[in-house]
Amino acid sequence: MLDLDLAASWHHMYALHIDLWIDGLEEMPASLKDVGDHTACDFGKWLHGSGRRYAHLPGYANLVECHKAFHVCAHEAVALQQAGKHEEARHLLATTFSRASSDVVSAIGVLKDEVSKERGFVRQPANAGHSEWQWDASLEIGVSAIDSQHKALLQLANRIFRQDSVGSESATRAMSTFGKLLELHFSTEEMFMRRCGMPERQISDHVTAHNKILETYVLINLDIASGMVTSITDIHDTIVEWVISHVVEFDLDLAQYAENTDK
Ligand SMILES: [Fe+2]
Ligand SMILES: [Fe+2]
Secondary structure (H helix, E strand, C coil), X not given: CHHHHXXXXXXXXXXXXXXXHHCCCCCCCHHHCCCCCCCCCHHHHHHCCHHHXXXXXXXXXXXXXXXXXXXXHHXXXXXXXXXXXXXXXXXXXXXXHHHHHHHHHHHHHHHHHHHHHHHCCCCCCCCCCCCCCCCCHHHCCCCHHHHHHHHHHHHHHHHHHCCCCCCCHHHHHHHHHHHHHXXXXXXXXXXXXXXXXXXXXXXXXXXXXXXXXXXXXXXXXXXXXXXXXXXXXXXXXXXXXXXXXXXXXXXXXXXXXXXXXXX
């Protein structure tokens, strides 16, 4: 379940931000302003948004409770620090906060197992080092044109991974095909969003995310052309990260409109 894996990494990042802020190693990130709100962090937004696809499983309610408890601790730690009680804040981080954060991670693991059982899907152990990524049913939206383009993008990203060198003719061809499919895919999605009744604000955020990816894609190509990027693995990881992160963060929201729209 790549969506659960990515959401778990958002939770880790959030906990890390609190740690760094309490130690004075970073400014308070915007995400910590609503620290007591368990629906405001990236993980919470996912859990109470597209993550609701797992709400029928018992592990979902457990995860919601664990995540709520984690934010209570986080809020307490931030409040102690703001009151100048640094040692107490640090103590809380090392004890209750750290346990609450581990509880969230364990609850994610339990939910993943339940989803696997429900699907009869057995997770393969990850290969050591870099490997190709396989499509995962948790990323499906329910609109066949969009789902098949996502799968094709992942396959193309994996084709890039199989290239011997960055500048070879076949690597250049694979990158160019990927770019063309990316543009086609974004316009397909944007057409769907405008047709399905999605609120204008949500469409505009999503389109902005598409445009950022296209800009980054152009920059990667410029870096390749100027010899600044020499590792196929780096390109592959960046590209796959886009596809998966973007699908989880934005595209899964389209699933709720899929049923009511002519696909
Ligand atoms: Fe997409
Ligand atoms: Fe998208």
